Amino acid sequence: MILGASTFVEGVDNAFIFILAIAFFFLITITGTMIFFIWRYNKKRNPQPTQIKDSVSLEITWTVIPLILVLGMFYYGYVGWIPMKKPPEEGIVVTANARMWSFNFRYENGRISDKLYVPKDTAIIVNLNALDVLHSFYIPAFRLKEDMVPGLANNRTWFEATKTGTYTIFCAEYCGLQHSYMISEVVVMEPDDFWAWYDDPDAMVMEIPDDANLALLGRQIVERNGCIACHSLDGRTLVGPTFAGRFGETITVITGGQQREIVYDEEYVKRSIYDPDYDITEGFRPGQMLSYQDEITEDEIDLIIEFLKSLNE
C-alpha cells in the first residue's frame, strides 16, 4: 500500500492498524489455545474428561469485552471516513465522466483529459458522472472510492493529494467486458507545473499550425476519449471493429435491420461517432457504444479521420 499520498491515508490506515492488531491478537491467541488443548487434552494424554459448569459471568465477560473493542473499531472507522464526506467549500472542480470502458476528466476551463492532472496540496472536488452503467472511482493510493451512478445528481467526492507522482485509478464496480482495462491515472504535480499545464493554450487544440502532424493529433483525440478500449489499432477484434486498415474499404453493415454495403468514408465515421447504433458492422452487437455528440467536435472528427487514414499505410 502506497503511504502518504493523500490527506485521507492517515485516518484510514489508523483504522486498519487498530482493527488488524486486535484481529491478529484474537486469531493467534484462540488458535494457540486450540492447539494447546489438542496437545494437552487429547484422548491419550487425558483419557478422563472433566465436566465443567456453565458460567454466566464468563459469558458476560466475553460478550462485553468484544463489544467494547468493536465499538472502538466503529469509532476509528468513523473518524477516518468522515473527512471523505465533507468536501471543502473551495477547490478545483473536475467532472469525471465514466463510460464503458474509459474515464475522462473535464476541467472548468473546458479542458478535457484522459488522465486526471491535479496540483499537490489543493482540494480537488470531483463530480462523478456515469454515462451508461455503474462504475466506481477508485484510487488505492488515496484510499478513496465512490461509485459513479448514472442518473444520480450531485454525486461527488473529493481529495487532497500530498505527494507528487502518478497513481492508478481503477474502475472498481464491474461494468462488463473490458472492466479490467478501465484504468486511468492521477498525476499529482507541483502547483506551478499544474497551472502551466492547465493554462497551456496549445492544449485547447483547434489552432493547427500548417506543419502539424494531423494524424498524430487525431491519435491523441482517440486516446483521450478511450476509443481504443474497444477498437484495436492492430486488426484484433475487441468489442467493436478494429480501426486498422478499414478507411476507404467497402464494409457490410446492418442498418435498421437491413443488411447493406457501404463505403467506410468521412460521412460514415462521423455518423458512427454521433449515432453509433445507426449502422452496425456485421458481426457486432448494437447498444454497446453511446453517442459522443457532446464530447467530440466536428473539427476533431476531421483529425480522427486523418489518423484512420494513416493506419492504412
Place this chain on the structure above:
Amino acid sequence: MSETTTSTKHVSFLEYQGKYKGILGWILSTDHKRVGLLYLYTMLVFFSLAAILGLLMKLQLIAPGYTIMGPQTYNAMFTVHGIIMIFIIVVPGLPAVFGNFFLPIMIGAKDVAFPKLNLASWWIYIIGILVVLSSQFIGGWPDTGWTFYAPYSFRTPANVLPALFGAFILGFSSILTGINFVVTIHRMRAPGMTWFKMPLFPWTLYATAWIQILATPVIGITLLLTVMERVLGVGIFDPALGGDPILYQHLFWIYSHPAVYIMILPGMGAISEILPVFSRKRIYGYKAIVLSSLAIAFVGYFVWGHHMFTSGMSGRALYAFSFLTFIVAIPSAIKVFNWVSTMYKGSLNLQTPFYWATSFIFVFMIGGLTGLVLGSLATNVHVHDTHFVVAHFHFIVFGGTGYAFMAALHYWFPKMFGRMYDATWANTGWVVFFAGFLTLYLPMFALGLQGMPRRYYDYLPEFHGGNIISSLGAILMIAGALIIIVNLVRSSRHGVKVSDKNPWGGKTLEWETDTPPTLENWDEIPTVSESPYEYK
C-alpha cells in the same frame, strides 16, 4: 406421515421398497432421509461443476493477459460460478441435506410435519435450477455477476427477468422447507424434549427457517418490480427510464444479506453437535449458543447496507449500518469462545470430523475478523469491491459453511450409509484441502489491500505475485476436494459396514436409531429426560 404400516421393521431406508422401484422410489419418496440424500446428490453434481469453473478462473489469473480464455468467457464463468454456488449450493446447504435427514430423528419424530411438501420442495428446487441456469444462456453468455446489478444487467436483453424468476422459484423451495421445519420443531418434539433440551443443530435450523420464511419474499417483490419495469415501462431501477439503480441494490441485499446467515447458522449448529461428542464433554454455554443464534437471525436483517458503503447512499444511513454490523459480530464471537471452552479439559478424540470442526473455527475466525475490516467505514471504502472482499466471503461461506458441511458429512456419514469411510484417505484429503484453501485465499487479502479490484479478467504487473500463489493454491485445493469426494463416494458403496449404531459415542437421539435408520426411524417414539450432551 407416511401411510405404510410398521411391517417394515428394521429394513434400512436405503433398501426399503415402497410403491415405486428404482429411481422412482427415490425421486417420488416422501421419506425425509431420501429427500435429504436427493439434495446431497444434486449439490454434489453442481458443486463439482462450479468448482471446475472456479479452477479455470484461477488458471486464467495465473499470469496477466490472455492465459487460457478471453474476457467474455471469464466474465461468464464468474457469473455462473457465483449463481450455482450461492443459490444452488450454500443457500439450501446444510438444512436441505442434514436438516432434512437429521432434524426429525434428532427431535424424535418419524418424519417432518409435511412430508409431501418436503418432496415438493426438492422438485421446486430442481425446476428453479433449470430456470436459473437456462436463463443465463438465453441471448448469449451471461456476464452480469451473481448480483445482477442494474443497469448493467438490464442492458443484456433476456437475462435478468428469467434469472430473477429462477431465484424466486428457488426461494419458494427455501420458504417451504423453512415452514416445514418450523412446524416440525414446534409440534413434533419427542415427549420430554422441552425447548432447552433440544440439541443445537435443530435450534440453528429453527433460527434459519425463520429467516428463510421472512427474508425470501423480498425476491418476489424485486421480481414484481422488475416485471413492472420491463413490461409496463415504469421506471424503477433503470436510470434510462428515470429509475434508481441504488434501489435495486437495497432490495437485492435485503434478501441476500440475511441469506448469508441462512448459509452459516446451520453450519454453526453442526459444529456445536460435533465438538461435544469428540471432546466427551457437555457443550459449554448451551443457552449462550442458542440465544446468540437467535440474535444473529434477528440483527442480520438490519445490516444489508454494509454492502453499499460506496454506493452513493446517504452518510447517516451509512454509520447506522456500520454500527449494526459491529453488533452482529458479537454473537459469532460468543460462539467461538464457547466452542473452544468445550474442548477445555475434555478427552479429545482426534478423528476426521473433529479436524474439520477445529479447522472450521480457524477459518471462520479469519472470515469473521476480516469482516470487521469491512464493517468499519474508513477501511471498507478502500477494500470494498476488491479481492479482499472475495477472500473474506470465501472464508465465511466456503470456509465457514463448506467446512461445517464437510464436518457434518464425515460425522453423520456412518449413520446415513451404514458404512464407514477410509479414515486415512479422509484425513489426507482434509490436510491437502486445508493447505490448498489457505494458499488460495490468503493472498487475496493482500491483493485487495494493494488495491486489486474484483471481477478482474486481467491485472497490472504489480498484482502478479499474489495471483501466482493463489492459483497454485487452487490446484492443491481441488486435488484435496477430489480425494475427499472419491473417498466418500466409494465408501458409501464399498466401505466397511458399521456394526455399532453409535460409533462416535454421541448423546443425541440420532445415535439411538438403527444404522442406517428404518423408514420411520423409530419403533417407538423415545422419551427424553435430560439435556443433550450429558457426558459424565
